[in-house]
Amino acid sequence: MLNLKEAFEFKPIAFGGASLSGEGGGYGFGSMSETKAIELVQSAFERNYKIFDTAPIYGFGLSEERLGKAIKKFRDDVFVISKSGIDWDHKKRVAIRNDVQTTKRMLDESLKRLDDDCIDLYMVHWPDGDVDIRHTLDVLAKAQAQNKIRYIGLCNTNMEELTLAREAAKIDVVQNQFNLFENSSSELFEYFKSEAIKFMSWGTLDKGIITGSVSRSRTFDKNDVRASEAPWWNDEINLPKIKTMERVLPFLADNGHTGLEFALSFNLSRFENGDLGAVCLCGAKSSTQLLELEKALSNPVAADLIEHILNKLL
Template sequence: MEYRQLGQSDLNVSVVTFGAWAAGGWMWGGTERKDAVRAIRASYEEGVTSIDTAPIYGQGTSEEIVGEAIKGIPRDKVQILTKFGMRWDLAQGDFAFKSQNNHGKDIDIYKYAGKASIIKECEDSLRRLGTDYIDLYQIHWPDSTTPIAESMDTVETLIKQGKVRYAGVCNYNADQLQEARQHVHLVSDQVPYSMVKRDIEAVDLPYCIDNGLSVLAYSPLERGLLTGKMKPGHQFAPGDHRAGLYFYKDENLKRTNAFLEKLHPLAVAKNASLSQLVIRWTIEQPGITIALVGARNAEQALQNAKAAAIQLTKEEIVFITTELNKLVLEK
């Protein structure tokens, strides 16, 4: 495994980080708790020391699973990345969307990052995770109803109290990052980034590079699209959020798979899967510190972790990117 420094901090995180959204089941058609715990432990055995989770993932389920999985592991050997600012139990802030929890009950999701809410969320997360501190505490989404100063000042207080080590954000643009950095020592921005979603390269990624912020790329496999395993006509399980996304239209599946077929000989030469090749390409991109990759079972987790061992030459990276630039998906 390869490890990289998180921004201007003393945190060294694994370049492949376990993304625990799918492990929580919510919006992924449910979860098998034992499989999820095994997946995280299998990742750790392969050198994945960093785990990214959030309260909203399964409405506490993902954090509980992470807490169970890390029991018995020395606390300083793992880095827990979790979040705040998405409430399903409080109707306040920016209404985000309607959903259903893992039991099929309707819930309303709000983006809210007021002071009292953050303090409560932090205590709840510490309890579910079974720990007394969080390595990286990240606002999940911008909340237009709360001043950024209030949210970041609250995290700064939590850092001073020893409950949080470092502050990060998710889904912030360059202007929001600039404002947040006036109130707390910010080390990272977690944003969507994949071969087929590269819009941060225009403004936000250069800002992070120029200001010493790490970029944590989530959904680098575009939630399964870039595995090459999805074929036209794919049927998603009930409750799986991917069913309505344009990426998974039959025509886009055809185009994406045709692109991936061009990479197949290189994957074979590297004794790697297409997924592993995609993950490695992602963490080779300028400014990308780590890739967050989800897994539902131990085998998937092991395969993801092994992507870190693949070596790509500059010429191979150029080849992949050149072929990628020819890929156009229909929205």
């Protein structure tokens, strides 16, 4: 099985499992049949993806189930990530819960859905203001000792929570939102480097805004979370960013680049400057989109063009 270093150094992008299960509800990006979901994961593996990220909230467990089926034949050659903390009741009302019993239960449920006896990296998905993170990490440290998980991580965290968490367990990976519009985690990069903590960016493409695939007129599948009235997805938040990209994308095109190339180049250049072992988490809905990601990696945007965009076009 791949160790953490091997997984993070093999390829600078990781496969985002939220794309696999929109019709299941929860958090997802539109409908996809199980057959196509399995084919997509297998196509990613054939393109040398090693890290496959999922979570229970993606399709209310459907993403985990499909990922588990898809990787069965090559399980030892990939690195699987799942998470605890975003829970739901029998009416699928969602809540953040990191208490001891919920964490134990969610881990066991993830193992069952993935049809696996060990998850490579298990992460706390979101902070729970009602629970001391050290209690949650005590559960994960015990699970690690029982070989239910190999590495431990935190998502959507900050220095205060991270410091507390490390009193209870070794934190191997942090996964935070990081892109052109939200990159405050760069303030933690020196700490990550000094403590040998790996970093993953989610929201790398800002759900399509940075690539230009989300425009003012874009409509979404009813099973796409972007069709919902989520507080983090509305015109007040999105329109200023879309307007920015309406300035940036023509400049990129004039210089032989796409928004996708820029999104990846922006993140990877920041990771390299911080000398981090880091990867960009990216979603894809088709083999064509996987190919587009590969092409984007092969045509990085130069540092001077990135700086021009940051200084002149934002």
